Amino acid sequence: MAEKIEEKKYVVGVDVGGQTTKIGVVDARGDVLSQTVIRSDTFGDDADAYIDALATAIKGVIKESGKEGQIRGVGVGAPNGNHYTGTIAYAPNLAWAANGSVDFSAKLSKKMGGIPVSLTNDANAAAVGEMTYGVARGMKNFIMITLGTGVGSGIIINGQLVYGHDGFAGELGHTNVVRYNGRTCGCGKQGCLEAYCSAIGVAKTARDWLEMSSEPSVLRDVEKITSKDVYDAAKEGDALALRVFEYTGTLLGRSFADFVAFSAPEAIVLFGGLARSKEFLYEPMKKAMEENLLKIWQGKVKILFSQLKESDAAILGASALAWEL
Amino acid sequence: MAEKIEEKKYVVGVDVGGQTTKIGVVDARGDVLSQTVIRSDTFGDDADAYIDALATAIKGVIKESGKEGQIRGVGVGAPNGNHYTGTIAYAPNLAWAANGSVDFSAKLSKKMGGIPVSLTNDANAAAVGEMTYGVARGMKNFIMITLGTGVGSGIIINGQLVYGHDGFAGELGHTNVVRYNGRTCGCGKQGCLEAYCSAIGVAKTARDWLEMSSEPSVLRDVEKITSKDVYDAAKEGDALALRVFEYTGTLLGRSFADFVAFSAPEAIVLFGGLARSKEFLYEPMKKAMEENLLKIWQGKVKILFSQLKESDAAILGASALAWEL
Numbered sequence A, B: 001m002a003e004k005i006e007e008k009k010y011v012v013g014v015d016v017g018g019q020t021t022k023i024g025v026v027d028a029r030g031d032v033l034s035q036t037v038i039r040s041d042t043f044g045d046d047a048d049a050y051i052d053a054l055a056t057a058i059k060g061v062i063k064e065s066g067k068e069g070q071i072r073g074v075g076v077g078a079p080n081g082n083h084y085t086g087t088i089a090y091a092p093n094l095a096w097a098a099n100g101s102v103d104f105s106a107k108l109s110k111k112m113g114g115i116p117v118s119l120t121n122d123a124n125a126a127a128v129g130e131m132t133y134g135v136a137r138g139m140k141n142f143i144m145i146t147l148g149t150g151v152g153s154g155i156i157i158n159g160q161l162v163y164g165h166d167g168f169a170g171e172l173g174h175t176n177v178v179r180y181n182g183r184t185c186g187c188g189k190q191g192c193l194e195a196y197c198s199a200i201g202v203a204k205t206a207r208d209w210l211e212m213s214s215e216p217s218v219l220r221d222v223e224k225i226t227s228k229d230v231y232d233a234a235k236e237g238d239a240l241a242l243r244v245f246e247y248t249g250t251l252l253g254r255s256f257a258d259f260v261a262f263s264a265p266e267a268i269v270l271f272g273g274l275a276r277s278k279e280f281l282y283e284p285m286k287k288a289m290e291e292n293l294l295k296i297w298q299g300k301v302k303i304l305f306s307q308l309k310e311s312d313a314a315i316l317g318a319s320a321l322a323w324e325l
Helices: A002-007 A047-065 A104-111 A122-133 A193-197 A199-212 A227-235 A239-263 A273-292 A310-323 B002-007 B047-065 B104-111 B122-133 B193-197 B199-212 B227-235 B239-263 B273-292 B310-323
Strands: A010-016 A020-027 A032-039 A071-077 A117-120 A142-147 A151-157 A267-271 A302-305 B010-016 B020-026 B032-039 B071-077 B117-120 B142-147 B151-157 B267-271 B302-305
Touching (some): A010 A047, A020 A047, A020 A310, A032 A047, A032 A310, A104 A117, A117 A310, A122 A142, A122 A310, A151 A193, A193 A239, A199 A227, A199 A239, A227 A273, A239 A267, A267 A273, A273 A302, B020 B047, B020 B310, B047 B104, B071 B310, B104 B117, B117 B122, B117 B310, B122 B142, B122 B151, B122 B267, B122 B310, B142 B239, B142 B273, B151 B193, B193 B199, B193 B239, B199 B273, B227 B239, B239 B267, B239 B273, B267 B273
Parallel strands (some): A142 A267, A267 A302, B071 B117, B267 B302
Antiparallel strands (some): A010 A020, B010 B020, B020 B032
C-alpha cells in the first residue's frame, strides 16, 4: 500500500473562488501539467450540481495530463473550508454553501471513485503552497497573510498548518487594529485589520479621506474608487493616494508585531492582489513592525512577498495540501 | 535503553524565580514527594556558583525522596529560558544572567552526572503543567496566561508548546491592547497588555484614576498601592477599585478574542497572583471576549482558572517538561 502511494506522483489542486473554480494537475516540482476553470456561481444553492460539475472537470484535466492512475489526491482551498470536518459552511460568497454546511470532501471523494480529498480555507492553502513551492520553502515557522478582497491568514508552526481546536484557526484579518471608534468590518465587529488593510479597506480609506478634506487628488475624478485606482494614483505620485498606502502599511506592520509575539515566525509572507502594491506598502509596514517588536525580534523577522506565478498560485497552494494526504 | 527510560518514573521540577528557586521531586500523578527552596539572589553575577548550589540542592531532594536512579530528567522554568539553546539570557531579575547568556542546561546537566535537563520560560512551564496535571488535562489546544508581576503566556497547539523559530514564541503580554497614547511598558513599548493587566498595571490604573478625580475611595488612605490593596478595596465594595478590575478584565477579554483568532484554542487558562481576583475579573473578561469574537467562536471558548495548589504549581509546571525528555 505504501509503495502504491509512492508511485502516485501527481496531485490535483482546486481553488474554489466566488465566481470561478480553478483546477490543475501538479507535479512535485510545482509545475502545472494541465488546468481548467469552471464557474462556481451558476449552480444556485445546489451544492450537488456544483460538486458534479467539479468532479467532471477534475477527471477532464487528469485525462488531459495523461496521469490517470497516478494521482495521489485532491487538495482544495475554499472559503470557510474546514480541514477537520471536510465541510464548507456559511460561506457568504458561495450561494450553494451560504446558508448551511456542505459535506464537500466526502461528496467529492465519492464522485471521484474514492480518491482522497483534503480541504482547507484558501489562505491556509496558500501557506502550504508557499512552504512547498514558494518563498517559504524550508521554513518551519511563518505566517501567510493574503491581502485580497479580504485579509486571510495561514499560520505554519513546526512545519504544520495551525488548525486549532475546531479547524478555524488563523483568522488574523479579524484581529483588532484600531481600538477606538474602529471601522465596522464585514464580520460585524469593529476595527478589524480586514476593514482597513484589504482591497476594500484601501478604497474606503481613500474615499473617507477625500470626503474629509478638499485636498486635490486625481482620485476625485474617479467615480467608484477601487484599490487599483488608488494604486494607479500613487504611481502617478498623487499625495493622498501615497498616504493611503502609508497608513495601510503602518496598520499592517503594527499587527505583524503582535503576530510575531504570538508564534515567533521566521517570516511573514504576503500574497494577493493588494500585495502587488509592495512598492508603496513595504517601507511603512517594515517600519511599523520594527517599532512595535520586542527587542529580541528587532531586525530578525523577514517580510516576504510571494513570487509564485499569479495564474498558478491558487492551484499550487491547494495542490500542496494533497502531498500531505 | 528505551526500557531503562520507562523505569525512570520520577522527574524533578525547578522553578527559578528572581528571589528564590523551588525544587521538587514529582511522580506521574503530580504528587510532590520532596521539595526544597534555595535563594536565587545571593550569587551576584556568578552563574556557576548558582548552578553549583542548585545541583547540590537537587541531589539533596532526590536523596530525600528515596528515588535515586529513578529520575528521568530535570525540567526547569526560568525567566527568558530558551528551550532550543538551553540558555538563560538577559533576564533582568536574575543578576547572574542579566548581562549575557548563561549556558544553563548543559552546565546543570554536567553537574548532575549527565541527567537530561529541559529548560523553558516560566509561563511555558506553567502551560505544560496545566496540560499534564491541571485543568487543561486532555486538551490539545489552549493558551496559558500568567497574571503576575508581569503577564506571561504559554501556547499549546496540537498538544505541543509553541517555541517558534527562535524559541521565544508566546510573548502575549507584549501584544498591544491600547493603541492610542498607551501606557509605557517595562519593555519600552507602549500600550502592551502587561502595562495594564499585570499586578503592577492594576496598581498603576488605581493610582492614575485616584489622581484624575476626587472620587472617594478607601485606596486614598493607602500609601504605596499594590494590586493586593486594590483587591482588598474591591472586597469592601469600593467603587473605584471595582471599576479598576472591570477595566482590567475588559482589556484582557479584548486581547483574548484576538488570541482566539490566531490559534482557535479550546480554552484560555489563567494562573498567577492576579488570577486570584477571579470574582472581579471573570465577568468583564468573559463579556469583552464574547463581544470581540467572530461568530464562529462565540460561546465556545472557555476561560478557566488554574486549580493547582499554589505552593506546588511552579514546581509541577517545570517538572512536567521533564516527562517529554
